[in-house]
Amino acid sequence: QVQLQESGPGLVKPSQTLSLTCTVTTGSITSGDYHWSWIRQPAGKALEWIGHVYTSGSTKYNPSLESRVAISIDTSKNQFSLKLFSVTAADTAVYFCARDRRAAAGMSWFDPWGQGTLVTVSS
Amino acid sequence: NFMLTQPHSVSESPGKTVTISCTGINGNVADNYVQWYQKRPGSGPTTVIYDDYQRPSGVPDRFSGSIDRSSNSASLSISGLKTEDEADYFCQSYESNNVVFGGGTKLTVL
Numbered sequence: 001q002v003q004l005q006e007s008g009p010g011l012v013k014p015s016q017t018l019s020l021t022c023t024v025t026t027g028s029i030t031s032g033d034y035h036w037s038w039i040r041q042p043a044g045k046a047l048e049w050i051g052h053v054y055t056s057g058s059t060k061y062n063p064s065l066e067s068r069v070a071i072s073i074d075t076s077k078n079q080f081s082l083k084l085f086s087v088t089a090a091d092t093a094v095y096f097c098a099r100d101r102r103a104a105a106g107m108s109w110f111d112p113w114g115q116g117t118l119v120t121v122s123s
Numbered sequence: 124n125f126m127l128t129q130p131h132s133v134s135e136s137p138g139k140t141v142t143i144s145c146t147g148i149n150g151n152v153a154d155n156y157v158q159w160y161q162k163r164p165g166s167g168p169t170t171v172i173y174d175d176y177q178r179p180s181g182v183p184d185r186f187s188g189s190i191d192r193s194s195n196s197a198s199l200s201i202s203g204l205k206t207e208d209e210a211d212y213f214c215q216s217y218e219s220n221n222v223v224f225g226g227g228t229k230l231t232v233l
Binding site: 063 | 155165166167215221226
């Protein structure tokens with residue numbers, strides 16, 4: 001049973017870079033034809049897909065965030081990472097990592113998810 | 124852009140049946156599969172329905188999903204409500220360049 005765990009700073013200053021890592025704690029990140037995603041939820045708001053990375057390193061991003069996002073993968077560490085540049089208070093949210101079981105077919109279904117980590121943008 | 128809207132909250136008594144809707148805007152809900160996730164405080168979301176009406180193993184058959192083309196909506200029904208069903212429920216679908224989530228519905232079982 002694949003399990004995911006997010007890690008990273010809980011507080012980031014405005015204009016700086018938010019950096020998070022997701023570790024696949026059981027199972028291999030290269031096993032199966034999956035894409036590895038980041039999703040966030042600001043308090044009281046809807047979930048928002050940020051983007052995903054494939055084991056080859058290819059990426060796809062939400063058009064609304066594409067100019068500020070970079071997602072990468074390190075298969076040797078069983079990890080993938082998120083960088084969000086030039087953050088503002090609007091980027092304060094709980095950030096989740098998740099496995100997309102069908103991104104290759106364009107029919108996204110996220111399962112499983114990490115438990116999420118709160119990142120606050122404040123000076 | 125395609126969007127999904129959900130009621131902000133619903134409540135029902137234990138043992139009853141509740142239905143949560145997920146209505147499409149600027150697109151047809153029936154064109155792409157809909158997933159439903161359950162999220163409890165402090166935990167990541169888990170799938171209760173995928174591909175409109177399929178249940179993952181381990182999800183009780185009290186949970187069911189459907190699509191109504193006439194109202195352009197997907198629905199999640201939970202029968203025989205238990206207090207443990209109290210959670211937030213999100214619908215999710217996709218379009219060509221993006222993934223779409225509904226705003227979430229808080230289910231209270233009282």
